[in-house]
Amino acid sequence: MVQLDASLTLAEFIRVVRNHERVVLALAAQERLAKGRAYVERLLERGDVVYGVTTGFGKFANVRIPLEKARELQRNLLLSHAIGVGEPFPTEVVRGMLLLRAQSLALGYSGVRPVVVERLVDFLNHNIHPVVPSQGSVGASGDLAPLAHMALPLIGEGEVEYQGRVRPAREVLREVGLEPLVLEAKEGLALINGTQAMTSLLALLVWDAEVLLKTADVAAAMSVEALKGSHKPFDPAVPRLRPHLGARAVAENLRKLLADSEIERSHANCSKVQDAYSLRAVPQVHGASRDAMRHVREVVERELVSVTDNPLVLWDEGRVISAGNFHGQPLALAADYAGIALAELANISERRVEQMLNPALSGLPAFLAEQGGLHSGLMISQYTAASLVSENKVLAHPASVDSIPTSANQEDHVSMGTHACRKAHQIYENTLWVLAIELASAAQALDFHKPLRPGKGVAAVYRRIREEVPHLDRDRYLRPELERLRQMIRAGEIIAVAESAVGALA
Template sequence: MHEKFVLVNGAAMTMEHVVRVARFMERVKISRKCMKKMKLSREYVEMLLREKRVVYGLTTGFGKFSDTYISPEDAKRMQLNLIRSHACGIGKPLSVEAVRATMLLRINALSLGYSGIRPEVVQLLAEMLNAGVTPVIPEQGSLGASGDLAPLAHLSLVLVGEGEAYYLNERLPGSEAMAKAGIQPIALEAKEGLALINGTQVMTGIGALACFDAINLSRWADCAAALTAEALRGIRDAFDPLTHAIRPHLGQGQSAENIRRLTLGSQLMTSQGQMRVQDAYSIRCAPQVHGASRDALRYIREKLEIEMNAATDNPLIFAAEDRVISGGNFHGQPIALAMDHLSICAAELANISERRTERLVNPHLNEQLPPFLAKDGGVQSGFMIAQYTAAAAVSENKSLAHPASVDSIPSSGNQEDHVSMGTIAARKASQIVRSAYSVLAIELMCAAQAADFRGPELLGKGTKWIYDRCREQVSFVDEDRVLSNDIRIVADWMRNTDVSEELASVTPIK
C-alpha cells in the first residue's frame, strides 16, 4: 500500500507521485529538512535587504526593468503588483488535475531552498492542495521561457486572496474559496512574488500526466495490435525473438515479446506461408513502430523527472556560498523538446492503430470478415464511420504534432529574446494523448467485433482476457447503434486501467 501522503523533499518526486496527488487527491507533506533549508535561504534574503545589495527581483525591477532600483519600502508592493500584472492568461481553464500537478511541483521546487521564499508561503500552497482549493488558471499565455509566468501568476493570486479557485466542485472568488476551506491568505514579502511565478511547473505538470498516460497507451497499443493480428489471421513469425534480437532496440523487443505472450495459444494466428508470406506493415511492423515510441517515452520520462526535482527560479539564492546568481534555469527548452517528442510518439501510436482499423473494416483487406464488421451489411453500416472518426482524429493529431519548440517570439523589450513555447508543446501533447486513446479504443472495439465473428474461444490466453474485459465495457454490435458513447467508455476504461498490472496474473507484459 502507498503511504497516506506524498512527502515533498525536493529531490525524489516521480511521475507516479504527481499522478497520486493530481488525479487521486493524495495529501502532501513537506519534509523538515526542506523547511529548514527554506528558512536559511529566507534569512539570507532578509540580510541582503538590510544591506541594500543590488539583487535582481529583490532590489530591482523585473525583465527590462532589471536596472531599475527598488527601495525596501516598495519591495512588498512590487511583489503584489508583479502577481497582478502577470495574471493575464486567456482561454479556457486548465483541468483541475493539471493545476494540482503544477501546485505539487511548485512546492517541490521551492522546497529545495534556492528561491528565498518564506517556508510559510510554501506551506500555504500545501494546505491549499490538501484542502482541495484549486486556482483557476487560463490555459494560454505562457511563452515557457521566464518560467510559466502568466499561469503561475493566476495560481499565486489565490494565495493572496484574489483570483478564482475551485472548491468542492464550485468555481468561486479566490478569497471565498479560501474562507470556505478555512485557510487564511498571506501577504507577500520581498522576492516572494517572483519566487512563486518563475518556474516551469505548468508545462512539467501537464507533461508528467500526459507522459504517464502515454506509457500506459503504449502497452494498450500492443494489446490492440495483438487482438487485431489474430482477427486478421496474422503471421506469428514476425514477432519471433530471432528477428528482434539482431536489431536490439529495447522498446522493439518489449513490444514484440508482449504480442507473442498475448497471442500464446491462439488458434487464429498463422505461420509464414500458411495463408500468405507477409502481413501488411501495420501488423508486421507493430513492434518496430510501437517500440520506437516506447524508447522515446523513456527519454521523456527522464527529462520530466529531472525537471520535477530542479530549482527553476531566478535569481537563485546560494546562502551557504553568500551568492545570488541570475541565470536561466527557468527556460523551458528541455521540456519543450520532450513535449514535442511526446506529441510525435502518441500520434504515431494512433496513426498505426488507425491503419489496423482500416484493415479490419475494409472487405478487400480483412480476410473474409463481414464488410465493416456489420452483421447485416447494407442494412447496417457497422464500424464504417468509426474508422472515419479514427482517421479524422489522427489527421488532427498530425497538425497538432507540429513542434512548438521551433518557434520563438522575443518579449520584454527583447531582453527575453529566445523562448521555448514549452507550455504550448505540453498542452498539445496532452491533447494528442487523449485523442490517441479514442483511436486505440476504436481499434479495440473493431478487433473485439472481429473476434466475435472468428470465435473468441480461438483467441490466445492474453487476447482472450483483453476481449473479455472489452466486452464487459461494451457489447457486440448486433444492430447499428450510436457508437460515440461506446468509444468514450472504452477510451476512459483504457486510460484508467494499468493494463500491465491487470494482465499480470494472466500473462506479464512490459
C-alpha cells in the same frame, strides 16, 4: 503522506495530484528555507542590487526599487502578470502546479520564507484550487501568467475552486481560517518564475501514456489475430539483431498475448508470405514510441527535483546568480517528442482498422457488417479514426521551433513549452479514441473466426470487451460503447484483464 524535501518521484506526484494524499514540509526543507531567507535579508541590509529583489522585472531590470517598496513590488508582480486567457486548467493540473512549485521552493535556493511553501501545502491539503487560465504562457521566464494566477489566491486575490464552486479567494481563505500572505522581497518572483504549468501537464501525460503504450500492444495483438497475421515477426531473434529496448518489450508483450492461439495454427500453412507493415512492424513502431516516452519521463523526473527560479540564491556559497533555469526548452522539446510518439500509435492503429474493415485486405465481410448494404457495420468508425489521425498530424507540428521575443526584446528567445504540452494532451485524447475503435473492430472481426480461439491474452480481453460491447449483428448507436472502451483504456482496465491472463506486460 508525501513529505516535501530534496526529492519528489512521479508516483508521489500522482498520489498528491489525483489521490489527494496529504503533503507535509520536511523539517530539513524548513531549515534550508530559513537559511536561504536569512541570506536574502542580509543582502537587503547591505543594499545589494539583486534582480527582482531591489529592481524591476524584465525590461525594467535596470530600475532600482527602494526597500520600502519591496512588498508593493512583489504584490504588483502577481497582479500585473495574472492575465492569462482561455479555459481553466483541470484541477489535477493546478494541483500539480501547486505541488511542483512547493517542491522547487523547498529545495531552498529561491530565498523565500518557509511560510510561503507552507501556504502552497495548505492549499493542497484543503483542496483549494486556484482558477488558472490555460493560455498565455510562452514558456520562458517560465510559466509567468499561469503561475501568477496560481499565486494570486495566496495573497487573497483572484478566484479559487473550492468544494465544487468557483469563489473569490479571500472569501475561501476566511472560511478555512487562512490569512492572506503579505509577500516579502523576492517572494512574488519566486512564485511565478518557473516551469510548473508545463511540468504538471507533462508529468500527467507521461503517467497516462505508459498505460496507453501497453494498451496499443493489446490492440495490435487482437488485430493480428483478427487478420490471421503471422506471429513470426515477434520472434525474440528479431529485436536481438536490432536491440532497441522498446522493440524488445513490444515483441515480448505480443508473444505473451498471442500464445496458445488456435487461430494461428489454423493458417500455419497458408500461402501468404508477409503481412502489412501495420502488423509486421508493430514492435519497431510501438517500440520507438516507447523509447521516446522513456526519454520524456527522464526529462520530467529531472524537472521534478529542479530549482527553476531566477535569480538563484546560493546562500550556502554566498552568491546570487541570474541565469536561465526558468527556460522551458528541455520540456518543450520533450513534449513535442511525446506528441509525435503518441500520434504514431494512432497512425498505425488506424491502418490496422482499415486492414480489418476493407474486405479486399481482410477476407472478412465488408466493414465487418452482417447483411452489408442494409447495414453499414463499422464503416464510419474508420472515418472517425482517420479524422483524428489527421488532426494529430497538425497537432504534432513542433511548438518548440517557434519563438517570439517578449519584454521589449529582453526575453528574446522563448520555448513555447506549455503549448507543446497542451497539444500533446490533445493528441493523447485523440489516440484513446483511435485505440477504442481498433479494439471494437478487432472484437467484431474475431467473431467471424469462431469457434477458433485467439491467443490467451487476446481471448481474455475479447471476453471483457464483449461484456460491454455486444456483437454487432445490425446497425446501432455505437458512440456510447466506444466511450466505454475509451474509459476502460484510460483506467488501465484493458491492461489489467490482459495481465490477469498472461502475467505482467513490459
